[in-house]
Amino acid sequence: MEHVISKDGTPIAYERSGKGPALVLVHGTTTDHTHWTPLIPKLEQYFTVYAVDRRGRGESGDTQPYAVQREVEDIAAVVDSIPGTVGLLGHSYGALCSLEAALVTTHLHKLALYEPPIYTTVKQSHPPDTLDRIKAHLKAGRPEEAVLILYGIAQITTNELNLLRSLPSWPARVLAAHTIPREQISVENYSFDPDQFRNLKTPTLLLVGAESSSFYKAATETLHGSLPNSRIAELQGQQHAAMVTAPDLFLREVINFFVGTN
Secondary structure (H helix, E strand, O other): OOOOOOOOOOOOEEEEEOOOOEEEEEEOOOOHHHHHHEEEHHHHOEEEEEOOOOOOOOOOOOOOOOOOHHHHHHHHHHHOOOOOOEEEEEEHHHHHHHHHHOOOOOOOOEEEEEOOOOOOOOOOOOOOOHHHHHHHHHHOOOOOHHHHHHHHHOOOOHHHHHHHHHHHOOOHHHHHHHHHHHHHHHHHOOOOOHHHHHHOOEEEEEEEEEEHHHHHHHHHHHHHHHHOOOOEEEOOOOOOHHHOOOHHHHHHHHHHHOOOOO
16 A cells, blocks of 8 residues: 545545556545455556545544545545646545545546545435434444444335445455545535535546435536536446446446546
8 A cells, every 4th residue: 555645734645556547536434445455456558547545434534623625635635646637536525525525636537436425405314313223333342333334314115225335345345334424414514515616627438337326426416517628428227336236237337437527
């Protein structure tokens, strides 16, 4: 693992592999850079891949107090440390952070966002005591139960969940469970301002599962209407975890976008 130092002094780790144009990968909640491991052999045929450990997991630090803006600065620090132009791919909460990082990085070439959790006219539907239950499980030393509650919020299907639990990256998801409350609170407090992105001309691919919840579909449509140089790629038959449930489909869309001229 290699490291850069973020704006607040926090070391941010990433695993670098492959050869070609730079592509930074930013995972979502409850995992680390190993989230991308099954996809790396294919991606590194086309790119120099930088798979990031977001703060609070893996070899990255976790300076307090936490704020989503620190995560944005972390991603910007990684991107800005790389010579030449850089592609950036973020999933879920990592996509939200990547979106904001696109406003402050200096040499971003292309941006791909897979279902960032942005509240629009459609809200995530979950019981009002959900966060309290997650915290209670964490306090009682039951991190896996906290992860399962989060995936219920994300409407992960039973088949998707079983597949996730079968992967080598599942222990990393459980280890990162302590980050769930702060990231869930950040999502609920995040206010998307379309005016901020009016001049973001970076070519942007918005990935969304054809079977994903109305929450993620509404967020994707809102982004598409706000970003001046974006397009939507709908992943047929998929929901929020296509890199796991349909890796070939996911990779085809990602590689075509970052390698292509448009």
